[in-house]
Amino acid sequence: MTIPTLTDSHCHLDFPDFAGELDAVVARARNAGVHRMVTICTRLGNLPQVQAIAETQPNVFFAAGTHPMxxxxxxxxxxxxLSALAEHPRFVGIGETGLDYHYTADSAEIQQQSLRIHIAAARETGLPLIVHARDADEDMARILEQEHARGAFGCVMHCFSSGPDLARRALDLGFYLSMSGIAAFPKSTALREIFAAAPLDRILVETDAPYLAPPPHRGRRNEPAYVVHTARIGAEIFGISYAEFARRTEENFERLFPRAVLDAKAA
Structure with a gap:
């Protein structure tokens, strides 16, 4: 029986958690049906290492930006x-960028300035914006709405764990919500309800590895293979089979990230 294929739309394969075993991590992902990954650069100074991973792993693409924290x-x-990065054929998105007031509210002004720069680059390149939002729902919604009114751009709210108002306002702009291991945590009932109310054609899945491992791996290092556990919860949320959920999220990913198309050998 063929295993349904999935994409881990957001992970951090350059982090030291994976040092010395990247090939094994990618192999485990492929064996689980995770045939494609996007590894995210969070500090532009680390771009060479992130780019090298995408260049040496045939089923890995990359994105880059400055993390709000x-x-x-x-x-x-x-x-x-940021726009110049789009010249690389395996560069597929702008970010992650965004707002995080949980630990770094004192830098809110520079975070907002950085976010608007990343949005301008997404608009200029036509590549999707990858947004991190934590404890900043109102400012995030306001800036996204203001900037979208100035010119459209694609966007995914990565590792979405904010409230229903930000979800609605992001969806109203045509954006996507990405489901991480948080959605699989037993106490995340309210978050699962937010996803259940969203259109299925606007849902992606991710690990945010090495963080936020879903059950049964919660509390340990996350890795791309574990996105299958989140996807199974996603299938339950939408009341469809795992295979159908995988197929639909693959379609969604390729609609938002059209550059990240695997050739036959990589797939």
Missing amino acids: SAAEEPLATVEA
């Missing part, structure tokens, strides 16, 4: 520098 520590990105 690092926005005050890193040089401010420019639209020109």
Whole structure:
């Protein structure tokens, strides 16, 4: 029987958690049916390492930006520098960027400035924006709405765990919500209800590895193979088979990330 294929739309394969075993991690993912991954650069200074992974692993693509929690520590990105990254054929998205007021609310102003720069780059390149949002729902919704009114861009709310108002406003803009292992946690009933109310054609799945491992691996290092556990919860949320959920999220991913198309050998 053929295993349904999935994409881990957001992971961090350059993090030291995977040092020395990247080939094994990717092999386990493929054996689980996770045939494609997007590894995310969160500090532009680390871009060479992230790009090298995408260049040496045939089923891995990459995106890059400045994580909001690092926005005050890193040089401010420019639209020109971010847009130039799009010249690489395996570069598929802008970010992750966004707002995080949980630990770094004191840098809210620079986070907002950085977010708007990343949005401008997404608009210029036509590549999707990858957004991190935590404890900043109102500012996030306001900025996304303001910027979208100035010119459309695609976007995924990665590892979505915010409230229903931000979900609705993001969906109203045509954006996507990405389901991480948080959606599989037993106490995440309210979050599962938010996903259940969303259109199925706007849902992606991810690990955010090495973080947020879903049950039965919760509390341990996450890795791309474990996205299958989140996808099984997703299938339950939407009341469809795992195979159908996998097929639909694959279609969604390729609609938002059209550059991340695998050739026959990689698939």
